[in-house]
Amino acid sequence: MKIGIVSLGGESSLQLASACEKYFKKVDLLDIKNFEVHLTDGNVGVTYEKRDLEKYDCLYIRGSFRYALLQRSITRALHNKTYMPIEPSAFTIGHDKFLTLLELQKRKLPIPKTFYAASPKLAKKLLEKVNYPVILKVAKGTHGKGVMMADSLQSAKTILDMLDEFKEPFIIQEFVKTKKTSDIRVIVAGKKILAAYKRKAAVNEIRANVHLGGTRLVHDLSDEQKRLAIASARALGADICGVDILNAKNPSVIEVNLSPSLYTAKEITGRDVLKDVAKYLSKKTREFKEAKRKKRNGHSNGNGTKVITSDDLIYS
Numbered sequence: 001m002k003i004g005i006v007s008l009g010g011e012s013s014l015q016l017a018s019a020c021e022k023y024f025k026k027v028d029l030l031d032i033k034n035f036e037v038h039l040t041d042g043n044v045g046v047t048y049e050k051r052d053l054e055k056y057d058c059l060y061i062r063g064s065f066r067y068a069l070l071q072r073s074i075t076r077a078l079h080n081k082t083y084m085p086i087e088p089s090a091f092t093i094g095h096d097k098f099l100t101l102l103e104l105q106k107r108k109l110p111i112p113k114t115f116y117a118a119s120p121k122l123a124k125k126l127l128e129k130v131n132y133p134v135i136l137k138v139a140k141g142t143h144g145k146g147v148m149m150a151d152s153l154q155s156a157k158t159i160l161d162m163l164d165e166f167k168e169p170f171i172i173q174e175f176v177k178t179k180k181t182s183d184i185r186v187i188v189a190g191k192k193i194l195a196a197y198k199r200k201a202a203v204n205e206i207r208a209n210v211h212l213g214g215t216r217l218v219h220d221l222s223d224e225q226k227r228l229a230i231a232s233a234r235a236l237g238a239d240i241c242g243v244d245i246l247n248a249k250n251p252s253v254i255e256v257n258l259s260p261s262l263y264t265a266k267e268i269t270g271r272d273v274l275k276d277v278a279k280y281l282s283k284k285t286r287e288f289k290e291a292k293r294k295k296r297n298g299h300s301n302g303n304g305t306k307v308i309t310s311d312d313l314i315y316s
């Protein structure tokens with residue numbers, strides 16, 4: 001079996017590639033910046049370094065939100081042809097905090113109360129009704145840099161105007177008081193939790209991100225936290241991801257990360273998360289190939305006669 005790991009070449013992808021050597025015959029690290037998607041003469045084509053992309057049994061696409069359109073296009077183009085752990089739609093939903101929460105809410109998963117308004121004028125009206133402090137955040141920020149806290153309506157309005165000036169869509173969110181100002185990162189693979197750790201914010205900081213001085217500690221998940229992490233991954237259609245949960249009495253999910261740091265999870269928990277992901281990808285790839293083989297051979301009714309199903313009609 002052949003796997004392609006599509007990424008920006010970060011540490012997790014490099015370490016995952018070497019862990020995959022044991023489970024796949026060929027492992028290629030592919031730079032997302034060298035992909036193209038061509039829509040010509042009725043065809044959808046994917047090229048890598050100017051040549052048609054070779055056939056992979058598994059393509060694991062990682063990388064930043066800046067490549068969301070490309071990630072979605074590649075997965076859509078190769079849908080049903082190759083096993084890919086992340087569904088096409090997840091790349092646009094997962095890279096946008098508001099769309100992620102909308103999807104979770106539709107599945108009745110707990111999230112902080114969140115509002116999105118088309119204009120600053122409408123947003124200011126919303127700010128008159130919420131409790132303080134309140135969180136304002138941008139949809140696509142990372143490392144905590146797009147998250148702001150306002151203690152009062154006056155300060156919230158000034159933040160809002162600044163976001164509008166920079167043409168950033170703004171999300172207004174209930175401030176959730178967490179235990180020791182912390183959140184929990186859970187690495188999920190299908191129905192399994194591979195690792196979990198707590199991130200505690202630095203002194204005088206509400207954001208638990210490590211880039212802002214937060215510290216990380218191993219964390220034992222409660223059953224509810226486990227359920228939330230697995231259900232959130234499912235809601236987005238991501239077989240592998242990192243789910244962020246606010247560590248409060250009633251936990252709520254704030255984010256699903258499609259390209260979580262796997263080596264960090266290994267460093268903190270001591271569990272060989274890279275090996276677990278490699279093993280999971282090979283298992284799912286084998287299952288995918290087997291399902292495709294069965295479909296190709298058709299379903300038999302026991303007399304050796306092929307039975308046509310609605311699936312055959314749609315996808316053949």
Ligand SMILES: Nc1ncnc2c1ncn2[C@@H]1O[C@H](COP(=O)(O)OP(=O)(O)O)[C@@H](O)[C@H]1O
Binds near residue numbers: 147174183254255
């Ligand atoms: N609604 C909230 N209530 C309390 N703390 C929050 C809330 N939203 C975010 N935070 C804090 O800010 C951090 C960063 O927020 P997050 O939405 O995950 O953005 P990013 O993608 O930049 O990490 C979280 O890890 C958490 O510590």
Ligand SMILES: [Mg+2]
Binds near residue numbers: 143144244255
């Ligand atoms: Mg986060």
